[in-house]
Amino acid sequence: MNPPRDLHIPWRNLLRLIAFSAPLMLLAAGCSRPAGAPPKDSATGPSPGVPAHVSHGEHGGHGGHGVAGAQAPPSTLRVLTAPEQPAAGEAIGLSLEITDPAKTVVRRFEPLHEKLAHLIIVRDGLDEFAHLHPEVSEDGTLRTEHAFPKPGRYRLYVDYQPAGGVPSLAVGELTVAGDAPPAPTLVANTAAPIEEGGLRAKVEVDQGAAATSIRFRITDADDRPISTLQPYLGAMGHLVVIRAGSLDYVHAHPANEAKEAPDGIVAFEAHLPSAGLYKAWGQFRHNDRILTFPVVLEIAAGKEATGGHPH
Ligand SMILES: [Cu+2]
Structure with missing residues (x-):
């Protein structure tokens, strides 16, 4: 059963910066910060004692040409969850903040394909997919709820258009704790209906x-x-x-x-x-x-x- 949409979630008390990465960045910082601490600038590198989060896949090889066809370099997506440790199968509150490539937090949006923001969530192995339309808060934070079906690492993409800007993409991620079942091997399936x-x-x-x-x-x-x-x-x-x-x-x-x-x-x-x-x-x-x-x-x-x- 879904909790009510206006469920009060004390975001300020459980600020947690979850590792995020953008496709065009070779390194992205994964770090935590205590409640009330100012946000860290992700592009300046990891905080002391926190290992650098190296982009996966082929980005390491040639620096990435990731978002083929996207009109602008990707923005970073800060992902906060309530509860702080998301568990599989439970409705998780998501609070998302977009920082554009010029390091400005995006607070105003223009409709793009009839919505202010499109949130796509996939699990690492691409066996799980969701397409949601978060609410945009006064301060530009995107809020929605989602039940992540399985443990594992999830990539979050937000398709949006900042006020006065061009269609853009923000990328972040989060991990749902637990034994992540491997995703089935991908096999081309276009030969049959x-x-x-x-x-x-x-x-x-x-x-x-x-x-x-x-x-x-x-x-x-x-x-x-x-x-x-x-x-x-x-x-x-x-x-x-x-x-x-x-x-x-x-x-x-x-x-x-x-x-x-x-x-x-x-x-x-x-x-x-x-x-x-x-x-x-x-x-x-x-x-x-x-x-x-x-x-x-x-x-x-x-x-x-x-x-x-x-x-
Ligand atoms: Cu959409």
Whole structure:
């Protein structure tokens, strides 16, 4: 059962800075601070006695070109939880603060895809996914609740547009204590239809020189096209793409601004310049339900321009 939305959570009493990292930073500080202490500047390095948190995956190798397609360098996301030690399966209060690349805390937001902020949460192995829309407090703090299904490390991404700015991405993380079960190995699953909520999605991937097209054909269980998809977040669907291992968040957008899809076909474009496995979650609204189709894409090298990075 969900606690009431206005549950009073004494954030000030349990300030805890959870390790965070941004894809373009080789090192990010993981540190704690006592209640009332001023925030530390994450970019100046770890506090004494706290080991540097080294970015995972391939960032260490070439400094990262992480957020392919994002319009601005990533911001950092400070993640506070209530309770301080989040446990799996319980509703956890999340309080998120965004600091932009110029080290300014973001306090004012403009709507982006009909919301002030989109929060995407995945577990390290990409076996868990959530897409939430936090409330924005007066001071710019983003607040929501989420039950993390399993122990393990989670990456949090906020898609947002600061007032007067451009679409941006903030990245943070938190760990849910306990024995983290390993995620199933990712295997490309686009050869067969993906079933969800009584519907099917056939996913076609077309790697072009400028972008990769990811096309969903939504049908019923008998392969008849669904003509009654409903708009969701200002488009006919929403797609999140994250690279396995490095956890780079890939900007993806609908191929057109149509507000209907009479043939059940919805296409997206994403920039996937490096070869590898990507997990994508295509979300569609049908009969007032949001259906999420998990897709594993295997992207070959040498199609899209790599922006000068060797691979
Ligand atoms: Cu959203």
